[in-house]
Every structure is written in C-alpha cells, then in structure tokens.
Amino acid sequence: MRPADLLQSRPEGLYCPPGDFFIDPVRPVARALVTHAHSDHATSGHGAVLATRETLDIMAIRMGEGFAGSVQPLRYGERVAIGEVATTFHPAGHVLGSAQIEVERGGFRIVAAGDYKRTPDPTCAAFEPVRGDVFITEATFGLPVFRHPEPLAEAGRLLQSLTQFPERTHLIGVYALGKAQRLIALLRAAGHDGPIFVHGALRRLCDYYAERGVALGDLPDATIERGRSRDFAGQIVLGPPSAFASAWVRRFADPLIGFASGWMQVRARARQRGVELPLVISDHCDWTELTTTIDELDPTEVWVTHGREEALVRWCSLTGRPARPLHLVGYEDEAED
Amino acid sequence: MRRFADLLERLAFTPARNGKLRLIVDYLREAPDPDRGWGIAAITRDLKLDAVKPALLRSLATERVDAELFALSYDFVGDLAETVALIWPPAPGLPTPMPASDPSLGEVIDTLHAASRREAPQVVERLLDRLGGSERYALLKLVTGGLRVGVSARLAKQALADFGGVDVTEIEELWHGLAPPYQPLFAWLDGDGEKPVSAAAAPFRPVMLAHALGERDLDRMAPGDFVAEWKWDGIRVQAVSEAGGRRLYSRTGDDISGAFPDLVAALDFDAAIDGELLVRRPNGSIATFSDLQQRLNRKTVSAAQLRRYPAHLRAYDLLQADGRDLRPEPFETRRAALEALSARLDPGRFDLSPLLPVESWEDLARLRAAPPDPVIEGVMLKRRDSPYVPGRPKGLWFKWKRDPHVIDAVLMYAQRGHGKRSGYYSDYTFGLWTSDGSLAPVGKAYFGFTDEELEQIDRWVRANTTERFGPVRAVRAEPDHGLVLEVAFEGLARSTRHRSGVAMRFPRISRLRWDKPPGEADTLETLEALLPEPPQGLGSSRSPA
Numbered sequence: 001m002r003p004a005d006l007l008q009s010r011p012e013g014l015y016c017p018p019g020d021f022f023i024d025p026v027r028p029v030a031r032a033l034v035t036h037a038h039s040d041h042a043t044s045g046h047g048a049v050l051a052t053r054e055t056l057d058i059m060a061i062r063m064g065e066g067f068a069g070s071v072q073p074l075r076y077g078e079r080v081a082i083g084e085v086a087t088t089f090h091p092a093g094h095v096l097g098s099a100q101i102e103v104e105r106g107g108f109r110i111v112a113a114g115d116y117k118r119t120p121d122p123t124c125a126a127f128e129p130v131r132g133d134v135f136i137t138e139a140t141f142g143l144p145v146f147r148h149p150e151p152l153a154e155a156g157r158l159l160q161s162l163t164q165f166p167e168r169t170h171l172i173g174v175y176a177l178g179k180a181q182r183l184i185a186l187l188r189a190a191g192h193d194g195p196i197f198v199h200g201a202l203r204r205l206c207d208y209y210a211e212r213g214v215a216l217g218d219l220p221d222a223t224i225e226r227g228r229s230r231d232f233a234g235q236i237v238l239g240p241p242s243a244f245a246s247a248w249v250r251r252f253a254d255p256l257i258g259f260a261s262g263w264m265q266v267r268a269r270a271r272q273r274g275v276e277l278p279l280v281i282s283d284h285c286d287w288t289e290l291t292t293t294i295d296e297l298d299p300t301e302v303w304v305t306h307g308r309e310e311a312l313v314r315w316c317s318l319t320g321r322p323a324r325p326l327h328l329v330g331y332e333d334e335a336e337d
Numbered sequence: 338m339r340r341f342a343d344l345l346e347r348l349a350f351t352p353a354r355n356g357k358l359r360l361i362v363d364y365l366r367e368a369p370d371p372d373r374g375w376g377i378a379a380i381t382r383d384l385k386l387d388a389v390k391p392a393l394l395r396s397l398a399t400e401r402v403d404a405e406l407f408a409l410s411y412d413f414v415g416d417l418a419e420t421v422a423l424i425w426p427p428a429p430g431l432p433t434p435m436p437a438s439d440p441s442l443g444e445v446i447d448t449l450h451a452a453s454r455r456e457a458p459q460v461v462e463r464l465l466d467r468l469g470g471s472e473r474y475a476l477l478k479l480v481t482g483g484l485r486v487g488v489s490a491r492l493a494k495q496a497l498a499d500f501g502g503v504d505v506t507e508i509e510e511l512w513h514g515l516a517p518p519y520q521p522l523f524a525w526l527d528g529d530g531e532k533p534v535s536a537a538a539a540p541f542r543p544v545m546l547a548h549a550l551g552e553r554d555l556d557r558m559a560p561g562d563f564v565a566e567w568k569w570d571g572i573r574v575q576a577v578s579e580a581g582g583r584r585l586y587s588r589t590g591d592d593i594s595g596a597f598p599d600l601v602a603a604l605d606f607d608a609a610i611d612g613e614l615l616v617r618r619p620n621g622s623i624a625t626f627s628d629l630q631q632r633l634n635r636k637t638v639s640a641a642q643l644r645r646y647p648a649h650l651r652a653y654d655l656l657q658a659d660g661r662d663l664r665p666e667p668f669e670t671r672r673a674a675l676e677a678l679s680a681r682l683d684p685g686r687f688d689l690s691p692l693l694p695v696e697s698w699e700d701l702a703r704l705r706a707a708p709p710d711p712v713i714e715g716v717m718l719k720r721r722d723s724p725y726v727p728g729r730p731k732g733l734w735f736k737w738k739r740d741p742h743v744i745d746a747v748l749m750y751a752q753r754g755h756g757k758r759s760g761y762y763s764d765y766t767f768g769l770w771t772s773d774g775s776l777a778p779v780g781k782a783y784f785g786f787t788d789e790e791l792e793q794i795d796r797w798v799r800a801n802t803t804e805r806f807g808p809v810r811a812v813r814a815e816p817d818h819g820l821v822l823e824v825a826f827e828g829l830a831r832s833t834r835h836r837s838g839v840a841m842r843f844p845r846i847s848r849l850r851w852d853k854p855p856g857e858a859d860t861l862e863t864l865e866a867l868l869p870e871p872p873q874g875l876g877s878s879r880s881p882a
Binding site: 143144145146147149157161164165168171244245246247248249250252254255256257265266267268270271272273274275276277278308310311314315318 | 343347349350351352356359360363402403405406407409410413414415416419420423424426469470471752753755756757759760761807808
C-alpha cells in the first residue's frame with residue numbers, strides 16, 4: 001500500500017481515509033484524534049474527539065465541557081480499531097497527556113509524533129520510541145543551531161539573578177500549558193522551595209497538574225490582597241507573555257522580565273521580545289534530539305511538519321533517507337498564549 | 338570562560354546602567370586573577386586579539402557542516418559569530434556531548450596570544466571544540482573584535498571604582514599607565530597592595546566639570562568674581578604632551594589619539610591642555626558638530642577626512658606646563674600661563690577660547706541670547722580663583738546653555754519600557770508632516786515627562802493602537818486625531834541613517850499638546866530649515882575652484 005492511502009494532508013489537517021478521521025484538525029470535523037491540548041492542535045467543534053484522559057480534561061478546562069459532540073479517552077498503549085485501521089496512543093514527552101499516534105493497517109504503520117521531546121521532564125510521561133514505516137516528525141527547532149542547553153542550568157540562571165537582584169520582581173513569561181509547570185518543576189529541582197507566584201491564567205492548569213500527581217509546591221496567586229499592597233521584590237512570578245504588555249505588570253517592584261522558550265537561544269528573538277533574562281527551555285526536540293530520534297527509529301520514510309521542514313529534509317537526504325515536507329496549515333511555532 | 342560568557346550574556350540583555358554595574362561588580366568579586374582583568378580589558382576594548390576574520394569563521398564551520406544547512410541557519414540567526422557558535426558540532430571522533438571542560442579566560446587568551454597568524458585558525462578551532470555554546474560565542478566575539486555589550490569604558494571604570502570603594506577619577510587617572518590584566522590595580526582595589534603609581538608617559542588627569550546654572554544662582558553671584566567664556570559645541574578633550582609621550586583623551590579618559598593624528602602631530606610642547614576639540618572648514622571657520630562627528634569613534638582616519646575635516650583645539654585651561662602641576666593655582670594664573678603658551682603654538686591647530694566682556698548678568702544674558710557663531714551652545718562662568726578640581730565641585734564653574742529648539746511633532750509609535758517602566762509605553766517615535774501629506778518619523782524620545790504624564794500617554798496609546806509589532810505599537814496619527822508632542826532638542830544634523838534625513842541631538846518631550854490637532858503640528862520642511870549649511874568641504878572637493 002502507498003503511505004498516502006493511509007494518511008494524507010488536507011486543508012483540515014492530516015486525514016486517514018480508511019479510518020475516516022483526522023489527526024489534530026484545525027477546523028471542525030466529524031472525528032478527530034488529538035495528540036495534545038495546545039490550542040493549535042486541539043480545537044473545538046468536532047463531532048467526536050479521541051485523546052488521552054489528560055488531553056480531554058485540559059481541553060474541557062480551556063474550552064468548556066461542550067467542546068465536542070462526544071469524547072473517548074484512550075490510555076497509552078491501548079489498541080483501538082477505527083474503521084479499517086488500528087490506532088494506538090504512545091507518550092510523546094511534550095506536555096501532560098501528549099501522545100504520538102500510531103496508525104496501522106495490514107502491517108503497514110505510520111507514527112505521527114505530534115509535538116515531542118526527548119529531554120527528561122517530570123511533569124509528563126517520557127517519549128516512547130515506536131518504530132513504523134513512516135515517521136512524522138515536527139521540526140519546530142529543526143535547524144542545527146538549536147541545541148538546547150541543560151534545562152536545570154537555565155533554572156539556575158534564574159535563581160542566580162534572584163540573588164543578584166533581590167529588589168526586583170522576576171517576572172517570567174511561560175506558556176500556560178506545559179512550560180509553566182515544567183519551569184516550576186525545574187526550579188524545585190534546583191532547590192527553590194519558596195513560593196512561586198502565578199498569574200490567574202495559569203491557575204487552573206497548575207491545579208490540574210497537581211491533581212494528576214505532579215508535585216509543584218506552593219503557588220500563591222500573584223494578586224494584591226485586599227486592603228494592603230504586597231511587595232513582590234525578590235520573588236518569582238510566572239505569567240503568560242501576553243500579560244506583560246498589560247497594566248498587570250505595574251503592581252510589581254521594578255520588574256525584571258524573562259521568557260522561557262526554545263526561541264530564546266537566538267539573540268535577535270530575545271531582543272525582539274524586549275526580554276532581560278532569556279531562558280532557553282523548550283518542550284520541543286532540539287536538532288540533536290530530532291536527528292538521533294530519526295536515526296534510532298530508522299523509518300523507511302520521514303515526513304516533516306510544522307517548523308523548519310527544509311533543513312530537516314535536507315539532513316535526511318544527506319543521510320540517504322527518503323523525506324518530504326508535509327505542508328500542514330495552521331500550526332504555529334510555539335505559540336500558546 | 339563560562340563565568341565570563343555568562344557576564345556577557347547578561348550584560349547584552351540588561352538595559353539599565355545600574356544593572357550593568359552590579360553584574361560587572363559581581364563578576365569582579367567572583368572571578369579570579371588574571372581572568373577578571375582580561376574580562377575588563379575585553380569590555381573596555383583594551384584587549385587586542387583580532388586573530389580571525391569573519392570569512393574564516395564561516396569556512397571553519399562549513400568544513401564540518403553542510404553548506405546548505407549552514408546557510409539556512411545563518412539566514413535564521415542573522416549573526417555570523419552567533420551562527421557558528423551555535424552550530425559548531427563536536428570534532429569527529431569525540432564523544433557527544435563532550436565531557437565538561439571549562440578553560441579559564443586567562444588560559445584561552447594566553448593560547449590565542451601565543452599563536453602566530455598562521456596558527457590562529459587551528460587554535461580557534463581547537464578551542465571551539467573544548468567550549469560550550471555560550472562560551473563559543475564569547476570566544477568568537479573576542480577573536481573577531483566584535484564584542485558589543487553596551488558597556489562603555491567609562492562604565493567599566495565606574496564598576497572598578499564601585500568594586501574597590503574608590504572614586505572613579507582615581508581609576509581614570511591611573512588607567513593609561515596600566516596594562517591588562519591589571520594585577521597591581523586589583524591588588525590595590527582588593528586592599529592587598531599599594532595604589533599603583535601612574536606610569537603613563539602622558540597621563541590623563543581627571544576633568545573638572547561645571548554645574549548647570551540654576552534659576553536663582555545668579556542672584557547670589559557677583560559678576561566681578563567670574564570670567565565668562567563661550568561654551569563650544571565640540572567635544573571636551575585633554576591634549577597631553579609630556580616626557581616624549583603625546584596623547585589626546587576624551588573627558589572620560591579614553592585615548593582618542595588614533596583618530597586625530599593631525600592634532601597629535603601638532604602637540605609640540607611640554608604641557609597638558611584642557612580644551613574643546615572642533616573641526617575647521619577650508620575657509621578657517623569652525624564647522625558644526627555634525628562635521629566633527631565624521632571624525633569621531635574611529636580607530637583610524639583617511640587622508641580625505643584629514644583634509645576635509647581638519648582637527649582644531651580651542652584651549653580652555655592649562656593643567657601642567659614644563660613639569661609643573663598648575664591645577665592647585667587659581668584660574669587666572671593658569672589662564673595667564675595658557676596665554677603665554679598659546680603664543681608659541683601653531684595657529685592653524687590651536688587658539689584660545691576668548692574671554693567675554695561681562696560687566697553685569699544682563700550683559701551675559703544678551704550674549705547668550707545672540708551668540709556670534711552657530712557652534713556656540715551657551716556660556717560658561719568660572720570663578721577667577723577656582724583651582725582645577727576633578728569631578729563636579731560645587732560653586733566654581735557653571736554652564737548656561739542656550740534655550741533648546743522646540744518643534745511640535747506627532748506621536749507615531751510607542752514602545753514598552755523596562756524595569757520601573759515595565760508595563761508602560763514609555764519610548765516614543767514621533768514624526769513631522771511631509772509635502773505629500775504623510776508623516777515621516779524624525780526621532781525618538783523617552784524622557785522629559787512626569788510619571789503622571791507617562792500614565793496619561795500610556796492610556797492614550799492603548800486606546801489608540803492601530804497595529805502591534807512585538808513590544809511596539811503604532812498609534813492613530815491623522816490630521817484630526819492623534820497626540821502632539823512638543824519636542825525640545827539641542828541641534829540637528831543630516832543623517833543617512835534616518836528615513837527623514839535628519840537626526841536630532843538630545844530630543845526629549847518638553848510638553849504634551851493635548852490641545853493641538855495633529856494637522857497643525859510642524860512640517861519636516863520647518864525642521865530642515867534649522868539645518869546648518871551643507872559642509873563646504875564636500876562641495877569644494879568635488880569641484881575644485
């Protein structure tokens with residue numbers, strides 16, 4: 001069988017004709033399989049959604065209970081027949097509940113990895129290598145200049161700045177789903193036991209992570225208590241980057257603004273954002289992880305989606321591996337704010 | 338190397354002066370000798386390596402990385418040294434990742450110094466193999482001489498002073514007798530050694546500065562106690578020629594001799610003169626500050642620039658003459674000695690700043706209101722009995738600048754501020770009307786308003802945003818809807834870097850004109866009328882008459 005008979009790109013997203021479903025569709029469809037709950041992958045209005053329990057819960061938190069006609073939670077490793085194909089969800093290591101989707105028919109197997117990373121992350125299940133005939137990889141950081149530094153050391157840079165500038169509020173921009181909880185976990189691992197203040201937009205997801213057993217410690221609201229002003233000097237406050245453009249920022253003492261993102265590796269990007277403390281912490285694979293994963297899985301063919309497809313396809317051709325870009329529309333780089 | 342790379346990283350993203358100072362002082366506390374000295378030398382650009390040309394970096398990288406992947410990466414990153422630092426793959430045969438290796442900055446610099454020009458590429462390559470990404474970036478910026486972290490030599494000296502708890506003028510005075518990695522200096526600052534004796538052949542002497550004249554000051558001052566001079570719009574310098582050494586220093590003690598060989602060649606005396614550096618026009622008149630800028634911030638100067646913009650020193654004061662320190666003497670004594678000296682100097686390169694006939698403060702006000710030369714930016718008052726005291730002593734010297742130019746401009750863009758101004762749109766780009774009815778941006782200003790006015794502008798910006806670009810917002814700027822800012826500035830020059838073709842000096846917001854419809858703001862033509870005539874040097878070199 002030809003790979004395109006099993007999965008093909010359509011304007012709505014990646015479509016499986018023999019199973020009649022889409023993976024991460026960006027427009028409403030009858031049946032959607034969703035890899036994870038970031039808003040460029042998980043949208044509302046589908047007839048039926050199949051995803052992990054966590055992904056479904058997070059979608060409900062963000063979009064309300066009625067985000068789809070019906071939902072069906074799937075466990076990692078559980079094999080489910082849909083139409084003429086068998087599908088299995090496997091951990092992707094990206095955020096809580098994130099999954100790779102394996103689609104199999106007659107012994108021919110395609111693995112759509114969704115967004116994934118290989119770096120250990122205590123806030124979600126670790127990426128599980130699954131071999132298939134075709135591997136569909138993301139390429140958000142698909143350039144050889146992206147080699148993410150040790151994330152614990154980046155958290156250490158934040159703690160060092162805190163001791164150097166104890167009179168300033170350290171205000172760190174994080175995406176609400178995944179990055180916020182990962183940074184908190186890293187700060188805890190780096191020995192920061194004190195409170196970490198969070199913006200209201202992060203509250204429900206942090207609580208949900210805690211409910212699912214991810215220990216995050218003391219996370220008070222970054223609000224001023226009624227009747228008395230509160231000084232946040234020398235404290236860490238996490239918020240969505242969009243909040244930093246608003247008047248919300250003014251309640252804090254002499255804010256020092258940071259941003260935790262893989263993009264912070266490139267100086268021009270950090271400058272564009274007006275960031276004083278760029279922290280290179282990413283929930284995506286860097287170049288080394290992408291290329292070693294492809295080597296390890298050794299698929300017959302590689303399809304490359306959102307990001308820098310061109311460079312990763314070039315690398316595949318240099319290593320003698322058939323590859324092509326899969327031009328899917330609608331996915332953003334790492335935008336989740 | 339890691340600690341130094343961290344410092345560079347933080348400095349590059351820290352906008353506030355005090356923040357930068359703290360980062361450098363902390364580095365000086367933590368880094369051992371000789372690393373911290375080399376680190377300071379790198380920041381003040383006193384470290385000369387220039388071992389590798391950028392083109393060579395690219396070829397080093399593309400020997401290891403596919404050229405197409407390199408090109409895609411460079412395209413994305415936009416900076417060659419940064420691209421090479423990030424992309425640098427481990428040497429073939431070495432384990433990935435490399436075992437932790439952190440050679441000291443001193444070791445790296447010794448290795449580079451020991452390498453011949455021919456060996457340099459290989460040495461750099463071997464170092465790149467030993468370093469992590471951020472340290473590779475620091476190394477490449479060092480060897481290509483492209484280290485720009487927004488720290489002036491002056492700020493680095495201030496950090497040394499803060500670190501050692503001494504006055505910055507003490508550092509400035511010593512600086513040119515010291516060589517990296519400055520171990521005697523650090524021994525003194527650490528409290529483990531004597532203060533080094535200035536060893537420079539022609540040392541810098543910390544400069545005496547004036548206070549701005551306050552509104553009530555003249556009431557308490559007697560005209561007879563002071564001399565008056567013009568305040569010339571050049572740059573304040575110190576020309577020193579002693580014991581066979583000749584140097585030209587900026588007022589913060591930076592050695593700028595390299596950019597002014599014409600003037601240095603004429604320092605044919607044994608003295609230290611305080612004066613204003615200016616450039617002349619072919620007809621002998623003094624050229625404007627924008628012409629002087631053609632000669633500033635250069636390491637070397639071309640023959641054409643020497644011809645077109647000859648350097649000139651207008652002498653204010655005499656600090657040292659024939660081995661005698663005149664600084665403790667009263668101004669009048671120093672002035673007499675300066676006049677005697679100036680009679681022996683090349684009049685094509687030197688003249689005296691004239692004293693002004695002032696019997697009363699009314700005389701002075703009249704002179705200030707209508708100076709005879711466009712290169713005058715105000716008047717100076719100096720107590721006749723004032724010794725030459727480094728820094729800005731109270732009550733001795735005063736400056737009274739001309740009133741600034743003002744123009745009504747229209748707010749076009751606003752950018753978010755940092756630190757205490759986080760969350761406020763506090764940096765403003767303003768424009769003037771052009772003949773086709775559109776607005777041309779002419780400048781940027783981020784001070785001159787009160788906190789309360791900042792709140793008002795911020796609210797207005799948020800309510801009138803038309804587009805966003807990262808931290809910048811475009812705002813409504815139409816003839817009948819927009820915000821008019823009265824902008825004050827000191828001078829105007831032609832500029833090829835600004836779309837409007839002009840650049841303002843020290844623009845600041847002097848008033849918010851909520852009352853004024855943008856359609857009545859000024860035009861670009863009005864502003865251009867304030868430009869000095871085009872430099873004559875340019876015209877005459879094209880068509881020799």
